Amino acid sequence: MTAPAFRKSPANRRHRFDLRSTTLFFVFLAVVVIALGFAARTVADAVERRPAWVCVLVVVGVASLVGLRRRLHVTRAARRAAAALDEAAREAADELQAPAIPPQRPVTEVAADDDDLTPEESAASYDDLTPEEFEEAIAALCERDGCSAVDVVGGAGDLGADVVAVTPDGRRIVIQCKHYGDSHRVGSQDLQRFGGTCFTVHEADVAVLVTTSDFTTPALEYAGRCGIVCVDRDLLEAWTDGTGPQPWGAALGGWAAGRGTAGAEA
Known part of the structure; x- marks a missing residue:
């Protein structure tokens, strides 16, 4: 009687080196670095040539961020108000549906x-x-x-x-x-x-x-x-x-x- 052969678990297998995936990763990394460098250089040139425009863009960006934050606050406040109104409406409905207190004998x-x-x-x-x-x-x-x-x-x-x-x-x-x-x-x-x-x-x-x-x-x-x-x-x-x-x-x-x-x- 021959013993059954056990298959090795995939976890125990050694990962093979994939040259193609490694090459693509480094190429993508290089593209990202080049893009970041180009963007930094463009920003530096713009600051040197037109600092006023850069200031305007910064102010607009900050204002946009502040406005977005305020919108988020307003949205949260509106949601809280809606929730409070909903809760009040539910309480009012419960009061209306509750059995009336019997009137006192006249x-x-x-x-x-x-x-x-x-x-x-x-x-x-x-x-x-x-x-x-x-x-x-x-x-x-x-x-x-x-x-x-x-x-x-x-x-x-x-x-x-x-x-x-x-x-x-x-x-x-x-x-x-x-x-x-x-x-x-x-x-x-x-x-x-x-x-x-x-x-x-x-x-x-x-x-x-x-x-x-x-x-x-x-x-x-x-x-x-x-x-x-x-x-x-x-x-x-x-x-x-x-x-x-x-x-x-x-x-x-x-x-x-x-x-x-x-x-x-x-």
């Missing part, structure tokens, strides 16, 4: 839905509302306590009706809202205007006037004669926190004049 819902509010907290929350928001809060109370077809109709030409609804027992309730301060009580003229439309125009089974203030004595007397339920600040707070009756429940019990503190009408 005071209308707090006043209507939070049974843990103290009377002082309820009063403060109603005081912070606008007249329109106060009407929405009263509508929310009606919905909370089982009324259906609740609608806020207050505005120009409402003829005294701000909130209309149907009570749980099927009666039509018409409510006028007076968002007054403590020093501004509801007077008999307010009751008379409301009493002139609540039954004849709006066909109310239950007519209610609710206020953040209270009523004067003449106003309560007029309401008692006409069968209008008066809900003053104290009764409103009791209705809100669930410790007092709803206005339609009070009307069922024969209560029509409210129990707010009343003084003589100015």
Whole structure:
């Protein structure tokens, strides 16, 4: 049995001397040296004959180099600005795509839905509302306590009706809202205007006037004669926190004049 013959690795082979490649290398080197010498001689002759032109060429060359460098700086700055704008656009897009923070509960819902509010907290929350928001809060109370077809109709030409609804027992309730301060009580003229439309125009089974203030004595007397339920600040707070009756429940019990503190009408 004969052993296989191993081939020598190409790395172990000796490189052969190539005369042709060596000659071409030296010829190329000689050409480069001659060209460099000729260029140096030309520059020297130009400096001797026309030094001004050489200075101009040097200045132009330096200016070109400086301008090129500035262009490079401007290009880099532009790239950085573009990158910053791109990053800002991405952040803005992320903010727009991020889920919106749920809004805080308005005071209308707090006043209507939070049974843990103290009377002082309820009063403060109603005081912070606008007249329109106060009407929405009263509508929310009606919905909370089982009324259906609740609608806020207050505005120009409402003829005294701000909130209309149907009570749980099927009666039509018409409510006028007076968002007054403590020093501004509801007077008999307010009751008379409301009493002139609540039954004849709006066909109310239950007519209610609710206020953040209270009523004067003449106003309560007029309401008692006409069968209008008066809900003053104290009764409103009791209705809100669930410790007092709803206005339609009070009307069922024969209560029509409210129990707010009343003084003589100015």
